Amino acid sequence: MIAFATNDEGYREIVGFSAYPNESRETWTDFLRSLKKRGLTDVQMITSDAHEGIIHAIRKEYPGVAWQRCQFHFARNIIDKAPKKEQAGLAQELNEMFNCETIEAARKKRDQIIEDYQEHAETAMACLDEGFESSMTAMVLPKGIRRYYRTSNHIERVNKELKRRSHVIGIFPNEASLIRLIGSVLIEENIRSLSSRRIFKKESLEKMNKEEVPSKLIQIAREQEALLAA
Numbered sequence: 005m006i007a008f009a010t011n012d013e014g015y016r017e018i019v020g021f022s023a024y025p026n027e028s029r030e031t032w033t034d035f036l037r038s039l040k041k042r043g044l045t046d047v048q049m050i051t052s053d054a055h056e057g058i059i060h061a062i063r064k065e066y067p068g069v070a071w072q073r074c075q076f077h078f079a080r081n082i083i084d085k086a087p088k089k090e091q092a093g094l095a096q097e098l099n100e101m102f103n104c105e106t107i108e109a110a111r112k113k114r115d116q117i118i119e120d121y122q123e124h125a126e127t128a129m130a131c132l133d134e135g136f137e138s139s140m141t142a143m144v145l146p147k148g149i150r151r152y153y154r155t156s157n158h159i160e161r162v163n164k165e166l167k168r169r170s171h172v173i174g175i176f177p178n179e180a181s182l183i184r185l186i187g188s189v190l191i192e193e194n195i196r197s198l199s200s201r202r203i204f205k206k207e208s209l210e211k212m213n214k215e216e217v218p219s220k221l222i223q224i225a226r227e228q229e230a231l232l233a234a
Contacts, residue, residue, distance in 0.1 A: 032061035160176035
């Protein structure tokens with residue numbers, strides 16, 4: 005399990021990783037709790053796929069923090085539920101929806117997609133309708149930085165590199181040896197990330213805070229928690 009975060013200077017960095025035998029409520033909760041104990045506080049939004057264990061852990065360890073459902077995974081979930089002949093067109097329509105400039109325009113596009121595909125892809129449209137709002141949390145962010153937070157693709161790229169390196173070893177004798185290899189790879193990735201172009205400047209963060217983005221995210225988090233409790 006790996007966690008990236010963006011610091012107040014606008015640079016993305018790896019803030020933690022750990023090895024677990026599976027993905028569950030217990031393992032994800034333990035991972036997030038370990039980040040919290042090490043000082044990961046003042047979190048405003050968390051982006052991930054919709055694994056039930058992650059969602060549970062976020063609500064338990066970071067209550068009041070808004071969740072952004074990874075749009076890449078969400079779109080794949082929707083498309084996989086549609087008939088094959090509809091998938092290419094649906095993928096293009098979803099991409100247009102995700103790239104709308106306002107949440108109002110995105111909702112209008114969602115309604116149009118559901119109307120167009122309901123007859124032939126009912127299950128896919130139910131998935132779209134159910135998960136739409138949680139996939140649009142990043143819309144409250146300034147337009148120029150939304151793309152950095154609407155998917156977890158940066159972690160997926162790192163995971164591919166980790167798998168490539170670990171396949172060379174094959175079988176690890178113990179967890180410590182696994183941690184040593186993964187840790188060394190992640191140090192390289194972290195250096196690369198910190199030396200790349202930053203996502204925003206500190207002045208932009210200050211402006212974003214003045215525009216009440218944090219309070220809007222807190223409101224979204226409350227609405228998400230209410231839905232889960234219902």
